[in-house]
Amino acid sequence: xxxxxxxxxxxxxxxxxxxxxxxxxxxxxxxxxxxxxxxxxxxxxxxxxxxxxxxxxxxxxxxxxxxxxxxxxxxxxxxxxxxxxxxxxxxxxxxxxxxxxxxxxxxxxxxxxxxxxxxxxxxxxxxxxxxxxxxxxxxxxxxxxxxxxxxxxxxxxxxxxxxxxxxxxxxxxxxxxxxxxxxxxxxxxxxxxxxxxxxxxxxxxxxxxxxxxxxxxxxxxxxxxxxxxxxxxxxxxxxxxxxxxxxxxxxxxxxxxxxxxxxxxxxxxxxxxxxxxxxxxxxxxxxxxxxxxxxxxxxxxxxxxxxxxxxxxxxxxxxxxxxxxxxxxxxxxxx
Numbered sequence: 001x002x003x004x005x006x007x008x009x010x011x012x013x014x015x016x017x018x019x020x021x022x023x024x025x026x027x028x029x030x031x032x033x034x035x036x037x038x039x040x041x042x043x044x045x046x047x048x049x050x051x052x053x054x055x056x057x058x059x060x061x062x063x064x065x066x067x068x069x070x071x072x073x074x075x076x077x078x079x080x081x082x083x084x085x086x087x088x089x090x091x092x093x094x095x096x097x098x099x100x101x102x103x104x105x106x107x108x109x110x111x112x113x114x115x116x117x118x119x120x121x122x123x124x125x126x127x128x129x130x131x132x133x134x135x136x137x138x139x140x141x142x143x144x145x146x147x148x149x150x151x152x153x154x155x156x157x158x159x160x161x162x163x164x165x166x167x168x169x170x171x172x173x174x175x176x177x178x179x180x181x182x183x184x185x186x187x188x189x190x191x192x193x194x195x196x197x198x199x200x201x202x203x204x205x206x207x208x209x210x211x212x213x214x215x216x217x218x219x220x221x222x223x224x225x226x227x228x229x230x231x232x233x234x235x236x237x238x239x240x241x242x243x244x245x246x247x248x249x250x251x252x253x254x255x256x257x258x259x260x261x262x263x264x265x266x267x268x269x270x271x272x273x274x275x276x277x278x279x280x281x282x283x284x285x286x287x288x289x290x291x292x293x294x295x296x297x298x299x300x301x302x303x304x305x306x307x308x309x310x311x312x313x314x315x316x317x318x319x320x321x322x323x324x325x326x327x328x329x330x331x332x333x334x335x
Contacts, residue, residue, distance in 0.1 A: 260284075
């Protein structure tokens with residue numbers, strides 16, 4: 001899959017060494033080194049993150065955490081890439097519904113298939129997204145796992161966002177790409193813990209974020225194996241990795257409590273609570289969508305990425321709230 005946003009290939013911070021004249025330039029001292037997180041403005045959010053990382057990676061610190069235990073988990077939709085006007089995987093799922101309807105015309109006559117096929121994402125207005133779970137599972141089932149990945153690859157490489165007219169993978173957050181690189185440079189494991197489908201996120205996670213598929217946790221369907229077709233996705237949910245399902249998914253996949261958790265909605269609240277529940281240091285971070293000019297502004301009243309309870313708890317619990325408007329000098333990568 002030829003996807004490079006560094007939502008698909010991790011945009012590594014580029015270090016450019018410049019020299020000139022007849023003698024080499026002196027090596028940069030500690031105060032001259034490039035500042036971490038260049039797309040983050042100086043302020044409380046950046047300071048809190050950097051100070052926490054320095055504290056847990058300093059062997060002389062009382063909060064020192066061995067490298068094997070430095071685990072950071074990230075929600076995907078609204079935390080690593082955008083999620084408006086709807087979760088991007090929904091757009092992909094509607095395309096899969098069209099394929100299913102073409103193979104079985106009776107499907108096209110059933111609701112909510114009929115409305116979604118006729119109206120696309122416009123048909124979601126007033127529709128309970130949770131009520132779509134069954135049809136989405138039906139559309140995703142029955143396909144060999146390898147075929148699903150190839151289909152997702154092709155869709156991500158060609159499909160464009162309905163409002164921004166760019167590839168969906170162009171709507172990854174540049175500051176978060178820098179943060180992933182910064183944490184890995186300090187020997188953190190970076191994991192995705194998404195409410196989205198695990199196979200969909202795994203299709204691009206390594207190329208976009210530098211996060212290998214084995215470090216992706218998500219909602220999963222049942223799988224079956226046969227000699228003829230190999231692994232096949234079954235139209236039955238195995239695990240919903242949202243809300244309280246996120247700590248469960250983390251425990252099953254990682255086997256350690258993370259010490260940093262990044263989210264943007266109330267669906268991420270249990271994950272943040274888990275990471276900050278102790279013992280030992282823990283940091284919870286909420287990405288707050290408050291930049292209508294460069295991205296979208298929403299929180300308590302949004303049907304997608306709703307942040308209400310968690311936003312109120314952040315101040316009480318000492319969690320960091322990252323204002324996109326104030327904390328980020330750049331939102332999306334420059335193309």
